[in-house]
Amino acid sequence: MRSFTAVVNPSAGGPGSGSAAAATLLRTTRLLREAGAEVDVEYSRCLGHATELALTAAEDGRVVLAVGGDGMVGCVGGALAGKDATLGIVPAGRGNDFARQLGLPTDPAELAPLLLEGEPRAVDAIEANGVPVLGSVYAGVDALANHYANRSRLLRGSASYYVGGMRAVATWRPVRYRVTIDGVPHEWDGFTVVAANSGYYGFGRRIAPDARVDDGLLDVIILKRSPRLLFFQMMRELPTGAHVRRREVEVLRGREVRIEQLAPGERPLRYGADGELPGRLPVTARVMPGALRVLAPLPDSPRGR
Template identity: 80%
Template sequence: MTGDRSFTAIVNPSAGGPGKGPSAALLRLTRLLREGGAEVDIAYSDGLRHAAELARAAAEQGRVALAVGGDGMAGAVGGALAGTSATLGIVPAGRGNDFARQLGLPTDPAELARLLLTGRPQAVDAIAANGVPVLGSVYTGVDALANHYANRSRLLGGSAPYYVGALRAVAAWRPVGYRITVDGVTHERHGFTVVAANSGYYGHGRRIAPHARVDDGLLDVVILNRSSRLLFFQVMRELPEGRHVRRPQVEVLRGRRVRIEQIAPDGRPLRYGADGELPGTLPVTAEVMPGALRVLAPPADRRREAAG
Protein backbone atom coordinates (compact mmCIF):
# COMPACT_ATOMS: atom_id res chain seq x y z
CA MET A 1 0.00 0.00 0.00
CA THR A 2 3.04 2.27 -0.15
CA GLY A 3 2.82 5.22 -2.47
CA ASP A 4 -0.95 5.60 -2.69
CA ARG A 5 -1.59 7.66 0.45
CA SER A 6 -1.42 11.39 0.77
CA PHE A 7 -1.13 13.14 4.12
CA THR A 8 -1.77 16.58 5.49
CA ALA A 9 0.34 16.91 8.63
CA ILE A 10 -1.38 19.36 10.98
CA VAL A 11 1.19 20.75 13.39
CA ASN A 12 0.92 22.60 16.67
CA PRO A 13 4.27 24.46 16.73
CA SER A 14 4.08 25.19 20.47
CA ALA A 15 3.67 21.62 21.82
CA GLY A 16 6.46 19.61 23.40
CA GLY A 17 9.09 22.26 24.08
CA PRO A 18 12.23 23.45 22.25
CA GLY A 19 13.91 20.72 20.22
CA LYS A 20 11.32 18.16 21.30
CA GLY A 21 8.18 19.54 19.71
CA PRO A 22 6.16 18.41 16.74
CA SER A 23 8.27 20.15 14.10
CA ALA A 24 11.33 18.21 15.24
CA ALA A 25 9.38 14.94 15.37
CA LEU A 26 7.95 15.51 11.91
CA LEU A 27 11.26 16.07 10.07
CA ARG A 28 12.45 12.45 9.89
CA LEU A 29 8.95 11.04 9.60
CA THR A 30 8.16 13.24 6.59
CA ARG A 31 11.33 12.06 4.85
CA LEU A 32 10.43 8.43 5.50
CA LEU A 33 6.88 8.88 4.24
CA ARG A 34 8.06 10.59 1.06
CA GLU A 35 10.69 7.90 0.50
CA GLY A 36 7.83 5.41 0.77
CA GLY A 37 6.09 7.17 -2.10
CA ALA A 38 3.55 9.21 -0.14
CA GLU A 39 2.68 12.82 -0.69
CA VAL A 40 3.00 14.94 2.47
CA ASP A 41 1.85 18.51 2.93
CA ILE A 42 2.43 20.38 6.19
CA ALA A 43 -0.13 22.79 7.64
CA TYR A 44 0.60 24.83 10.77
CA SER A 45 -2.36 25.55 13.00
CA ASP A 46 -2.77 28.66 15.12
CA GLY A 47 -5.02 26.88 17.62
CA LEU A 48 -7.19 23.82 18.08
CA ARG A 49 -10.20 25.28 16.28
CA HIS A 50 -8.00 26.04 13.29
CA ALA A 51 -6.56 22.51 13.48
CA ALA A 52 -10.09 21.09 13.21
CA GLU A 53 -10.74 23.24 10.13
CA LEU A 54 -7.52 22.00 8.53
CA ALA A 55 -8.53 18.39 9.29
CA ARG A 56 -11.91 18.82 7.62
CA ALA A 57 -10.25 20.40 4.58
CA ALA A 58 -7.79 17.49 4.31
CA ALA A 59 -10.67 14.99 4.55
CA GLU A 60 -12.56 16.75 1.75
CA GLN A 61 -9.51 16.23 -0.46
CA GLY A 62 -9.33 12.53 0.40
CA ARG A 63 -6.13 12.93 2.40
CA VAL A 64 -5.15 11.39 5.73
CA ALA A 65 -5.25 14.10 8.41
CA LEU A 66 -2.09 13.61 10.44
CA ALA A 67 -2.32 15.12 13.96
CA VAL A 68 1.19 16.11 15.00
CA GLY A 69 1.37 17.11 18.67
CA GLY A 70 -0.15 16.04 21.96
CA ASP A 71 -3.55 14.89 23.14
CA GLY A 72 -5.13 18.28 22.52
CA MET A 73 -4.10 18.19 18.86
CA ALA A 74 -5.14 14.54 18.46
CA GLY A 75 -8.49 15.37 20.05
CA ALA A 76 -9.10 18.41 17.86
CA VAL A 77 -8.20 16.66 14.60
CA GLY A 78 -9.82 13.35 15.54
CA GLY A 79 -12.92 15.08 16.86
CA ALA A 80 -13.34 16.90 13.56
CA LEU A 81 -13.25 13.57 11.69
CA ALA A 82 -15.44 11.54 14.08
CA GLY A 83 -18.56 10.26 12.40
CA THR A 84 -17.08 10.56 8.90
CA SER A 85 -15.29 8.13 6.59
CA ALA A 86 -12.05 10.15 6.78
CA THR A 87 -8.84 8.65 8.17
CA LEU A 88 -6.80 9.98 11.10
CA GLY A 89 -3.09 9.47 11.67
CA ILE A 90 -1.33 10.51 14.88
CA VAL A 91 2.28 11.54 15.41
CA PRO A 92 2.73 11.63 19.21
CA ALA A 93 4.84 14.73 19.82
CA GLY A 94 3.30 16.50 22.82
CA ARG A 95 3.52 16.23 26.59
CA GLY A 96 1.03 13.49 27.34
CA ASN A 97 0.43 11.45 24.14
CA ASP A 98 -2.02 9.30 26.09
CA PHE A 99 -4.43 8.46 23.28
CA ALA A 100 -1.48 7.38 21.13
CA ARG A 101 -0.31 5.23 24.05
CA GLN A 102 -3.74 3.57 24.29
CA LEU A 103 -3.64 2.84 20.57
CA GLY A 104 -0.21 1.24 20.89
CA LEU A 105 1.36 3.57 18.34
CA PRO A 106 5.10 3.04 17.84
CA THR A 107 7.44 5.80 18.96
CA ASP A 108 10.23 4.85 16.55
CA PRO A 109 9.89 7.02 13.40
CA ALA A 110 10.61 4.14 11.01
CA GLU A 111 7.98 1.91 12.61
CA LEU A 112 5.46 4.73 12.71
CA ALA A 113 6.11 5.57 9.05
CA ARG A 114 5.57 1.91 8.11
CA LEU A 115 2.25 1.88 9.97
CA LEU A 116 1.09 5.12 8.33
CA LEU A 117 2.07 3.88 4.88
CA THR A 118 0.73 0.32 5.03
CA GLY A 119 -1.60 0.00 8.03
CA ARG A 120 -5.32 -0.53 7.70
CA PRO A 121 -7.60 2.05 9.35
CA GLN A 122 -9.06 0.74 12.61
CA ALA A 123 -12.53 1.72 13.83
CA VAL A 124 -12.37 3.12 17.37
CA ASP A 125 -14.84 4.85 19.64
CA ALA A 126 -15.00 8.56 20.43
CA ILE A 127 -16.95 10.51 23.07
CA ALA A 128 -19.51 13.26 22.55
CA ALA A 129 -18.85 15.65 25.47
CA ASN A 130 -21.83 18.01 25.60
CA GLY A 131 -22.16 17.21 21.91
CA VAL A 132 -18.51 17.90 21.00
CA PRO A 133 -16.49 14.86 19.86
CA VAL A 134 -13.36 14.10 21.91
CA LEU A 135 -11.18 11.00 22.05
CA GLY A 136 -9.68 9.99 25.38
CA SER A 137 -11.68 10.89 28.47
CA VAL A 138 -13.89 13.47 30.14
CA TYR A 139 -13.08 14.29 33.77
CA THR A 140 -13.83 16.71 36.54
CA GLY A 141 -12.77 17.50 40.08
CA VAL A 142 -9.21 17.63 41.28
CA ASP A 143 -8.05 16.13 37.97
CA ALA A 144 -9.38 19.06 35.97
CA LEU A 145 -7.73 21.51 38.36
CA ALA A 146 -4.43 19.60 38.08
CA ASN A 147 -4.84 19.76 34.28
CA HIS A 148 -5.26 23.53 34.57
CA TYR A 149 -1.99 23.86 36.49
CA ALA A 150 -0.13 21.43 34.19
CA ASN A 151 -1.15 23.35 31.08
CA ARG A 152 0.31 26.52 32.59
CA SER A 153 3.50 24.91 33.85
CA ARG A 154 6.87 26.04 32.57
CA LEU A 155 8.25 22.54 33.15
CA LEU A 156 8.94 20.93 29.79
CA GLY A 157 8.20 17.34 28.89
CA GLY A 158 7.70 14.15 30.83
CA SER A 159 5.37 13.70 33.76
CA ALA A 160 6.69 16.61 35.86
CA PRO A 161 3.98 19.15 34.85
CA TYR A 162 1.24 16.66 35.72
CA TYR A 163 2.78 15.64 39.02
CA VAL A 164 3.37 19.23 40.16
CA GLY A 165 -0.10 20.20 38.95
CA ALA A 166 -1.63 17.42 41.04
CA LEU A 167 0.31 18.51 44.11
CA ARG A 168 -1.00 22.06 43.79
CA ALA A 169 -4.56 20.92 43.14
CA VAL A 170 -4.77 18.48 46.06
CA ALA A 171 -3.23 20.93 48.54
CA ALA A 172 -6.30 23.18 48.39
CA TRP A 173 -8.98 20.66 47.42
CA ARG A 174 -12.21 20.14 49.33
CA PRO A 175 -14.34 17.13 48.33
CA VAL A 176 -17.35 17.91 46.17
CA GLY A 177 -20.82 16.41 45.87
CA TYR A 178 -21.52 14.83 42.48
CA ARG A 179 -24.58 13.35 40.84
CA ILE A 180 -23.38 10.76 38.31
CA THR A 181 -26.00 9.21 36.04
CA VAL A 182 -24.87 6.16 34.06
CA ASP A 183 -27.36 4.83 31.49
CA GLY A 184 -30.23 6.28 33.52
CA VAL A 185 -29.08 5.02 36.93
CA THR A 186 -28.15 7.82 39.32
CA HIS A 187 -25.36 7.67 41.92
CA GLU A 188 -24.67 10.48 44.39
CA ARG A 189 -21.09 10.63 45.61
CA HIS A 190 -18.86 12.96 47.62
CA GLY A 191 -15.24 12.97 46.64
CA PHE A 192 -12.28 14.06 44.58
CA THR A 193 -12.61 12.99 40.97
CA VAL A 194 -14.93 11.55 38.34
CA VAL A 195 -13.55 10.30 35.01
CA ALA A 196 -15.55 8.96 32.04
CA ALA A 197 -12.85 7.12 30.09
CA ASN A 198 -12.78 5.84 26.53
CA SER A 199 -8.99 5.51 26.69
CA GLY A 200 -7.40 4.01 29.79
CA TYR A 201 -4.60 6.58 30.02
CA TYR A 202 -4.38 10.25 30.94
CA GLY A 203 -1.91 12.66 32.55
CA HIS A 204 1.21 11.26 30.83
CA GLY A 205 0.84 7.52 31.17
CA ARG A 206 -1.33 7.30 34.26
CA ARG A 207 -3.61 4.31 33.77
CA ILE A 208 -6.74 5.76 35.27
CA ALA A 209 -9.06 3.12 33.73
CA PRO A 210 -6.95 -0.02 33.27
CA HIS A 211 -9.77 -2.05 31.71
CA ALA A 212 -10.99 0.61 29.29
CA ARG A 213 -10.93 -0.19 25.58
CA VAL A 214 -11.40 2.14 22.65
CA ASP A 215 -13.44 -0.38 20.66
CA ASP A 216 -16.01 -1.80 23.12
CA GLY A 217 -18.75 0.84 22.83
CA LEU A 218 -18.54 1.62 26.56
CA LEU A 219 -17.11 4.23 28.90
CA ASP A 220 -15.36 3.26 32.13
CA VAL A 221 -16.45 5.66 34.88
CA VAL A 222 -13.82 5.91 37.62
CA ILE A 223 -14.79 7.69 40.86
CA LEU A 224 -12.36 8.53 43.63
CA ASN A 225 -14.65 8.94 46.62
CA ARG A 226 -13.96 11.02 49.70
CA SER A 227 -10.67 10.09 51.34
CA SER A 228 -7.63 11.64 52.97
CA ARG A 229 -5.12 13.67 50.99
CA LEU A 230 -2.52 11.09 51.96
CA LEU A 231 -4.55 8.36 50.28
CA PHE A 232 -4.92 10.51 47.18
CA PHE A 233 -1.13 10.67 46.86
CA GLN A 234 -0.93 6.91 47.38
CA VAL A 235 -3.43 6.51 44.55
CA MET A 236 -1.26 8.74 42.36
CA ARG A 237 1.67 6.39 42.87
CA GLU A 238 -0.51 3.43 41.87
CA LEU A 239 -1.89 5.03 38.70
CA PRO A 240 0.90 4.00 36.28
CA GLU A 241 0.06 0.32 36.82
CA GLY A 242 -3.65 0.81 37.42
CA ARG A 243 -3.46 -0.73 40.91
CA HIS A 244 -5.61 2.04 42.43
CA VAL A 245 -8.85 0.37 41.26
CA ARG A 246 -8.38 -2.31 43.94
CA ARG A 247 -8.92 0.25 46.70
CA PRO A 248 -12.38 0.45 48.31
CA GLN A 249 -12.40 4.24 47.89
CA VAL A 250 -12.18 3.82 44.10
CA GLU A 251 -15.36 2.87 42.29
CA VAL A 252 -15.64 1.80 38.65
CA LEU A 253 -18.90 1.85 36.68
CA ARG A 254 -19.49 1.21 32.98
CA GLY A 255 -22.01 2.57 30.54
CA ARG A 256 -22.74 4.29 27.26
CA ARG A 257 -24.04 7.63 28.51
CA VAL A 258 -22.70 9.42 31.57
CA ARG A 259 -23.91 12.72 33.00
CA ILE A 260 -21.86 14.42 35.73
CA GLU A 261 -23.41 17.22 37.80
CA GLN A 262 -22.28 19.18 40.83
CA ILE A 263 -24.86 18.94 43.63
CA ALA A 264 -23.06 20.71 46.46
CA PRO A 265 -22.44 24.22 45.12
CA ASP A 266 -20.10 26.22 47.32
CA GLY A 267 -19.07 29.07 45.07
CA ARG A 268 -16.77 26.87 42.99
CA PRO A 269 -18.22 26.19 39.53
CA LEU A 270 -16.26 23.10 38.59
CA ARG A 271 -14.59 22.80 35.21
CA TYR A 272 -14.39 19.60 33.26
CA GLY A 273 -11.50 18.47 31.09
CA ALA A 274 -11.30 16.53 27.85
CA ASP A 275 -8.20 15.41 25.94
CA GLY A 276 -5.95 17.66 28.02
CA GLU A 277 -8.08 20.78 27.50
CA LEU A 278 -10.70 22.49 29.70
CA PRO A 279 -13.69 23.27 27.49
CA GLY A 280 -16.31 24.21 30.07
CA THR A 281 -17.99 23.83 33.46
CA LEU A 282 -20.35 21.19 34.85
CA PRO A 283 -22.75 19.69 34.06
CA VAL A 284 -21.29 17.56 31.28
CA THR A 285 -22.80 14.64 29.42
CA ALA A 286 -20.35 12.13 27.93
CA GLU A 287 -21.84 9.71 25.42
CA VAL A 288 -19.87 7.05 23.58
CA MET A 289 -19.76 7.21 19.78
CA PRO A 290 -19.13 3.55 18.86
CA GLY A 291 -16.68 3.01 16.02
CA ALA A 292 -16.97 6.67 15.02
CA LEU A 293 -13.33 7.21 14.08
CA ARG A 294 -11.05 5.55 11.51
CA VAL A 295 -7.47 5.74 12.70
CA LEU A 296 -4.19 4.27 11.45
CA ALA A 297 -3.25 2.12 14.44
CA PRO A 298 -2.25 -1.48 15.21
CA PRO A 299 -5.13 -4.00 15.12
CA ALA A 300 -7.15 -4.53 18.30
CA ASP A 301 -5.44 -7.82 19.24
CA ARG A 302 -2.01 -6.19 19.09
CA ARG A 303 -3.25 -3.21 21.13
CA ARG A 304 -4.50 -5.54 23.85
CA GLU A 305 -1.21 -7.46 23.91
CA ALA A 306 0.74 -4.20 24.30
CA ALA A 307 -1.55 -3.06 27.13
CA GLY A 308 -1.04 -6.35 28.98
Protein backbone atom coordinates in the same frame (compact mmCIF):
# COMPACT_ATOMS: atom_id res chain seq x y z
CA MET B 1 0.02 5.28 -2.25
CA ARG B 2 -1.67 7.38 0.42
CA SER B 3 -1.47 11.15 0.49
CA PHE B 4 -1.24 12.93 3.83
CA THR B 5 -1.93 16.32 5.34
CA ALA B 6 -0.10 16.85 8.63
CA VAL B 7 -1.93 19.25 10.95
CA VAL B 8 0.68 20.45 13.41
CA ASN B 9 0.47 22.07 16.82
CA PRO B 10 3.60 24.27 16.75
CA SER B 11 3.69 24.45 20.56
CA ALA B 12 3.30 20.69 21.16
CA GLY B 13 5.15 19.41 24.21
CA GLY B 14 5.12 22.69 26.10
CA PRO B 15 7.85 25.29 26.61
CA GLY B 16 11.30 24.31 25.45
CA SER B 17 10.19 21.19 23.55
CA GLY B 18 9.61 22.68 20.11
CA SER B 19 12.81 21.25 18.68
CA ALA B 20 11.90 17.70 19.77
CA ALA B 21 8.42 17.93 18.26
CA ALA B 22 9.86 19.44 15.06
CA ALA B 23 12.43 16.65 14.83
CA THR B 24 9.70 14.00 15.15
CA LEU B 25 7.67 15.68 12.42
CA LEU B 26 10.66 16.08 10.07
CA ARG B 27 11.79 12.48 10.43
CA THR B 28 8.28 11.14 9.90
CA THR B 29 7.52 13.27 6.84
CA ARG B 30 10.93 12.45 5.33
CA LEU B 31 10.28 8.72 5.64
CA LEU B 32 6.79 9.06 4.13
CA ARG B 33 8.09 11.09 1.18
CA GLU B 34 11.01 8.73 0.59
CA ALA B 35 8.45 5.94 0.25
CA GLY B 36 6.67 7.95 -2.46
CA ALA B 37 3.83 9.48 -0.44
CA GLU B 38 2.68 13.05 -0.89
CA VAL B 39 2.78 14.99 2.38
CA ASP B 40 1.53 18.51 2.99
CA VAL B 41 2.25 20.23 6.31
CA GLU B 42 -0.17 22.75 7.83
CA TYR B 43 0.54 24.64 11.05
CA SER B 44 -2.54 25.44 13.12
CA ARG B 45 -3.05 28.80 14.80
CA CYS B 46 -5.51 27.34 17.32
CA LEU B 47 -7.70 24.30 17.82
CA GLY B 48 -10.49 25.81 15.75
CA HIS B 49 -8.09 26.36 12.88
CA ALA B 50 -6.85 22.78 13.26
CA THR B 51 -10.44 21.56 12.86
CA GLU B 52 -10.83 23.54 9.62
CA LEU B 53 -7.55 22.18 8.23
CA ALA B 54 -8.50 18.60 9.12
CA LEU B 55 -11.94 18.79 7.52
CA THR B 56 -10.57 20.35 4.33
CA ALA B 57 -7.92 17.64 4.00
CA ALA B 58 -10.46 14.88 4.67
CA GLU B 59 -12.81 16.26 2.01
CA ASP B 60 -9.92 15.98 -0.45
CA GLY B 61 -9.54 12.29 0.41
CA ARG B 62 -6.25 12.69 2.27
CA VAL B 63 -5.17 10.93 5.45
CA VAL B 64 -5.12 13.56 8.21
CA LEU B 65 -2.09 13.37 10.50
CA ALA B 66 -2.57 14.93 13.93
CA VAL B 67 0.90 16.04 15.03
CA GLY B 68 1.04 17.00 18.69
CA GLY B 69 -0.31 15.86 22.01
CA ASP B 70 -3.71 14.79 23.28
CA GLY B 71 -5.28 18.20 22.77
CA MET B 72 -4.41 18.25 19.07
CA VAL B 73 -5.25 14.56 18.58
CA GLY B 74 -8.60 15.00 20.32
CA CYS B 75 -9.40 18.11 18.29
CA VAL B 76 -8.50 16.62 14.90
CA GLY B 77 -9.86 13.16 15.69
CA GLY B 78 -13.05 14.65 17.08
CA ALA B 79 -13.52 16.67 13.89
CA LEU B 80 -13.23 13.49 11.81
CA ALA B 81 -15.46 11.32 14.03
CA GLY B 82 -18.51 10.07 12.17
CA LYS B 83 -17.10 11.08 8.80
CA ASP B 84 -15.63 9.10 5.91
CA ALA B 85 -12.07 9.99 6.85
CA THR B 86 -8.88 8.40 8.16
CA LEU B 87 -6.78 9.70 11.02
CA GLY B 88 -3.08 9.14 11.56
CA ILE B 89 -1.33 10.19 14.77
CA VAL B 90 2.24 11.44 15.13
CA PRO B 91 2.80 11.55 18.93
CA ALA B 92 4.72 14.78 19.59
CA GLY B 93 3.10 16.28 22.68
CA ARG B 94 3.38 16.31 26.42
CA GLY B 95 1.17 13.36 27.31
CA ASN B 96 0.38 11.34 24.13
CA ASP B 97 -2.06 9.23 26.14
CA PHE B 98 -4.48 8.32 23.34
CA ALA B 99 -1.55 7.22 21.18
CA ARG B 100 -0.31 5.17 24.13
CA GLN B 101 -3.71 3.46 24.47
CA LEU B 102 -3.64 2.55 20.77
CA GLY B 103 -0.13 1.11 21.08
CA LEU B 104 1.33 3.56 18.56
CA PRO B 105 5.12 3.66 18.28
CA THR B 106 6.87 6.97 18.94
CA ASP B 107 9.91 6.19 16.79
CA PRO B 108 9.29 7.56 13.27
CA ALA B 109 11.08 4.53 11.80
CA GLU B 110 8.36 2.28 13.28
CA LEU B 111 5.51 4.73 12.82
CA ALA B 112 6.00 5.49 9.11
CA PRO B 113 5.33 1.91 7.84
CA LEU B 114 2.12 1.82 9.87
CA LEU B 115 0.97 5.11 8.35
CA LEU B 116 1.86 3.94 4.85
CA GLU B 117 0.49 0.41 4.93
CA GLY B 118 -1.63 -0.09 8.04
CA GLU B 119 -5.32 -0.87 7.81
CA PRO B 120 -7.61 1.72 9.43
CA ARG B 121 -9.06 0.54 12.72
CA ALA B 122 -12.53 1.59 13.92
CA VAL B 123 -12.45 3.04 17.43
CA ASP B 124 -14.97 4.79 19.65
CA ALA B 125 -15.16 8.49 20.36
CA ILE B 126 -17.02 10.51 23.02
CA GLU B 127 -19.52 13.29 22.53
CA ALA B 128 -19.02 15.70 25.45
CA ASN B 129 -21.76 18.33 25.61
CA GLY B 130 -22.12 17.93 21.86
CA VAL B 131 -18.39 18.13 21.04
CA PRO B 132 -16.58 14.94 19.91
CA VAL B 133 -13.41 14.05 21.87
CA LEU B 134 -11.39 10.86 22.09
CA GLY B 135 -9.74 9.88 25.35
CA SER B 136 -11.75 10.81 28.44
CA VAL B 137 -13.94 13.40 30.10
CA TYR B 138 -13.17 14.21 33.73
CA ALA B 139 -14.07 16.61 36.51
CA GLY B 140 -12.52 17.33 39.86
CA VAL B 141 -9.00 17.45 41.15
CA ASP B 142 -7.59 16.03 37.91
CA ALA B 143 -9.04 18.88 35.86
CA LEU B 144 -7.41 21.34 38.26
CA ALA B 145 -4.13 19.42 37.98
CA ASN B 146 -4.50 19.57 34.19
CA HIS B 147 -4.89 23.36 34.47
CA TYR B 148 -1.70 23.69 36.50
CA ALA B 149 0.25 21.38 34.17
CA ASN B 150 -0.81 23.29 31.06
CA ARG B 151 0.29 26.57 32.65
CA SER B 152 3.69 25.24 33.72
CA ARG B 153 6.54 27.21 32.17
CA LEU B 154 9.43 25.36 33.76
CA LEU B 155 8.38 21.70 33.68
CA ARG B 156 7.53 19.34 30.86
CA GLY B 157 6.19 15.81 30.47
CA SER B 158 5.40 13.73 33.53
CA ALA B 159 7.01 16.26 35.88
CA SER B 160 4.46 18.94 34.98
CA TYR B 161 1.57 16.53 35.61
CA TYR B 162 3.03 15.27 38.87
CA VAL B 163 3.68 18.73 40.31
CA GLY B 164 0.31 19.95 39.03
CA GLY B 165 -1.39 17.02 40.73
CA MET B 166 0.38 17.59 44.03
CA ARG B 167 -0.55 21.27 43.97
CA ALA B 168 -4.19 20.49 43.17
CA VAL B 169 -4.59 17.83 45.88
CA ALA B 170 -2.94 19.99 48.53
CA THR B 171 -5.75 22.55 48.35
CA TRP B 172 -8.68 20.33 47.31
CA ARG B 173 -11.91 20.04 49.26
CA PRO B 174 -14.13 17.04 48.38
CA VAL B 175 -17.12 17.80 46.18
CA ARG B 176 -20.60 16.29 46.10
CA TYR B 177 -21.17 14.75 42.67
CA ARG B 178 -24.22 13.29 41.00
CA VAL B 179 -23.17 10.85 38.29
CA THR B 180 -26.00 9.49 36.15
CA ILE B 181 -25.04 6.42 34.12
CA ASP B 182 -27.54 5.26 31.49
CA GLY B 183 -30.30 6.97 33.43
CA VAL B 184 -29.36 5.61 36.88
CA PRO B 185 -28.19 8.35 39.31
CA HIS B 186 -25.43 7.90 41.88
CA GLU B 187 -24.19 10.44 44.43
CA TRP B 188 -20.80 10.62 46.15
CA ASP B 189 -18.50 13.01 47.97
CA GLY B 190 -15.15 12.71 46.31
CA PHE B 191 -12.11 14.00 44.51
CA THR B 192 -12.78 13.23 40.88
CA VAL B 193 -14.95 11.49 38.29
CA VAL B 194 -13.65 10.19 34.96
CA ALA B 195 -15.65 8.87 31.99
CA ALA B 196 -12.95 7.04 30.08
CA ASN B 197 -12.79 5.73 26.53
CA SER B 198 -9.00 5.40 26.78
CA GLY B 199 -7.42 3.88 29.86
CA TYR B 200 -4.66 6.51 30.08
CA TYR B 201 -4.56 10.17 30.99
CA GLY B 202 -2.16 12.62 32.62
CA PHE B 203 1.02 11.31 30.97
CA GLY B 204 0.70 7.53 31.23
CA ARG B 205 -1.46 7.22 34.32
CA ARG B 206 -3.79 4.21 33.94
CA ILE B 207 -6.86 5.77 35.43
CA ALA B 208 -9.13 3.12 33.81
CA PRO B 209 -6.95 0.03 33.31
CA ASP B 210 -9.73 -2.09 31.76
CA ALA B 211 -11.01 0.54 29.34
CA ARG B 212 -11.07 -0.31 25.63
CA VAL B 213 -11.50 2.02 22.70
CA ASP B 214 -13.65 -0.42 20.73
CA ASP B 215 -16.21 -1.85 23.19
CA GLY B 216 -18.92 0.81 22.86
CA LEU B 217 -18.71 1.62 26.59
CA LEU B 218 -17.26 4.27 28.87
CA ASP B 219 -15.46 3.16 32.03
CA VAL B 220 -16.53 5.45 34.87
CA ILE B 221 -13.96 5.85 37.64
CA ILE B 222 -14.98 7.62 40.85
CA LEU B 223 -12.32 8.50 43.41
CA LYS B 224 -14.39 8.89 46.57
CA ARG B 225 -13.72 10.96 49.64
CA SER B 226 -10.67 9.76 51.54
CA PRO B 227 -7.94 11.13 53.80
CA ARG B 228 -5.57 13.36 51.86
CA LEU B 229 -2.60 11.12 52.61
CA LEU B 230 -4.45 8.11 51.19
CA PHE B 231 -5.28 10.08 48.07
CA PHE B 232 -1.57 10.83 47.58
CA GLN B 233 -0.95 7.08 47.87
CA MET B 234 -3.59 6.41 45.21
CA MET B 235 -1.90 8.95 42.93
CA ARG B 236 1.29 6.89 43.14
CA GLU B 237 -0.70 3.79 42.11
CA LEU B 238 -2.12 5.38 38.94
CA PRO B 239 0.76 4.36 36.63
CA THR B 240 -0.05 0.67 37.24
CA GLY B 241 -3.82 0.90 37.70
CA ALA B 242 -3.61 -0.66 41.16
CA HIS B 243 -5.81 2.10 42.63
CA VAL B 244 -8.99 0.45 41.28
CA ARG B 245 -8.63 -2.29 43.91
CA ARG B 246 -9.16 0.16 46.76
CA ARG B 247 -12.59 0.44 48.38
CA GLU B 248 -12.43 4.23 47.95
CA VAL B 249 -12.57 3.74 44.17
CA GLU B 250 -15.80 2.87 42.34
CA VAL B 251 -15.71 1.47 38.79
CA LEU B 252 -18.87 1.44 36.65
CA ARG B 253 -19.63 1.30 32.92
CA GLY B 254 -22.20 2.77 30.61
CA ARG B 255 -22.95 4.41 27.29
CA GLU B 256 -24.06 7.80 28.59
CA VAL B 257 -22.61 9.52 31.65
CA ARG B 258 -23.75 12.84 33.08
CA ILE B 259 -21.53 14.47 35.70
CA GLU B 260 -23.05 17.18 37.90
CA GLN B 261 -21.72 19.13 40.85
CA LEU B 262 -24.31 19.45 43.59
CA ALA B 263 -24.45 22.84 45.36
CA PRO B 264 -21.56 24.39 43.39
CA GLY B 265 -21.76 27.59 45.43
CA GLU B 266 -18.75 29.80 44.85
CA ARG B 267 -16.63 27.06 43.32
CA PRO B 268 -18.21 25.76 40.08
CA LEU B 269 -15.91 23.13 38.62
CA ARG B 270 -14.49 22.95 35.14
CA TYR B 271 -14.37 19.64 33.29
CA GLY B 272 -11.51 18.40 31.17
CA ALA B 273 -11.37 16.47 27.91
CA ASP B 274 -8.26 15.26 26.08
CA GLY B 275 -5.96 17.57 28.03
CA GLU B 276 -8.10 20.68 27.48
CA LEU B 277 -10.63 22.44 29.73
CA PRO B 278 -13.60 23.22 27.48
CA GLY B 279 -16.23 24.26 30.04
CA ARG B 280 -17.90 23.97 33.42
CA LEU B 281 -20.12 21.26 34.87
CA PRO B 282 -22.54 19.72 34.17
CA VAL B 283 -21.23 17.65 31.28
CA THR B 284 -22.87 14.75 29.46
CA ALA B 285 -20.55 12.23 27.81
CA ARG B 286 -21.99 9.80 25.26
CA VAL B 287 -20.03 7.06 23.55
CA MET B 288 -19.88 7.16 19.74
CA PRO B 289 -19.25 3.49 18.86
CA GLY B 290 -16.78 2.90 16.02
CA ALA B 291 -17.03 6.56 14.98
CA LEU B 292 -13.39 7.07 13.98
CA ARG B 293 -11.06 5.26 11.59
CA VAL B 294 -7.47 5.51 12.76
CA LEU B 295 -4.21 4.01 11.54
CA ALA B 296 -3.18 1.98 14.56
CA PRO B 297 -2.17 -1.57 15.48
CA LEU B 298 -5.11 -3.98 15.45
CA PRO B 299 -6.46 -5.14 18.84
CA ASP B 300 -4.96 -8.63 18.52
CA SER B 301 -1.48 -7.34 17.66
CA PRO B 302 1.27 -7.11 20.32
CA ARG B 303 0.85 -3.32 20.50
CA GLY B 304 -2.91 -2.98 19.97
CA ARG B 305 -5.41 -2.62 22.81
